[in-house]
Amino acid sequence: MNYIWFFIILISVISAIFTGRIDAVVNAILTGAQKAVEIAIYLAGIMAFWLGIMKIAEKSGLIEIIAKAITPVAKFLFPDIPKDNPAVGDIAMNFTANAFGLSNAATPIGIKAMKELQKLNINKDSASNDMCTLLAMNTAGFQLIPATVIAILIACGSKNPTEIIFPTLIVTSIAFISALVIVKVLEKITPPQQIKNNEVNNG
Structure with missing residues (x-):
């Protein structure tokens, strides 16, 4: 490049x-x-603000509440993750950061979630189905409010930077749903992968 x-x-x-x-x-x-x-500088300010909000949400227990709220959905999308595993909270934070267009904030959280999934993965040389699902979610990048894009538009002098919200919501929703459908279909036609249940179950 x-x-x-x-x-x-x-x-x-x-x-x-x-x-x-x-x-x-x-x-x-x-x-x-x-x-x-x-x-x-402008983006650094935006990122600092939202990262602070995410940290407050984590410390206040809001992330835990969100994680519990999405548990039924997470159980469907990530069936091999044991209950109360740290990966659920990390995935919740990652999804929330992506939904608000904070890709830079979502990246380290996503990496942390992927590391937790790798701990559950028996075959360390190959990605598990749950890891593929998380990757598909991040690649599709569902966004409720594209904060970073809005910040760039404002910095570039856009007169109506928020007009990108609705088109972004439509496009990312279609991409997100399509990615999940494709990854779940591929799970059905590929050999099942062994995932560790949990140390609690093993011990």
Whole structure:
């Protein structure tokens, strides 16, 4: 990817030299650098705010309440996860972060959830069905409020940044449902994988 970007920049500079527009390239570099810093600072503020909210929700027990609320759904989507396993709470937090468009916040939580699922996975060299389901959920990326996109639109001077909410909800809902349907169908046509029940059951 670095080679592609380097090639594009090189062609742009050469074209600017031959067309006498090198001043435009210099201005674009300075303006782009300034804009990048402004957007980065703005997004850092948004991320800090939402990560703080997520931490408060975790400490206050709200995440635990959400985890219990989605337990029936989680049991259907992740049938091999034992009851009260930490993975359920991590998946709940991951889903919540994704739903609010906080992909940067959702990533470390998703990794933590995946590690918990790996502990339950007998075959360490292959992803379990539950791990595939979690990956499909994150790839589809259901979003209720695309906070990061809205923040970028605001930083770029959009007059109506929230108009993206409804189209995003429709598109991500379709993608989310489609991903879950596909992964569940593939589970039926592939050999079942052995998952550890729980240390409690084994001991």
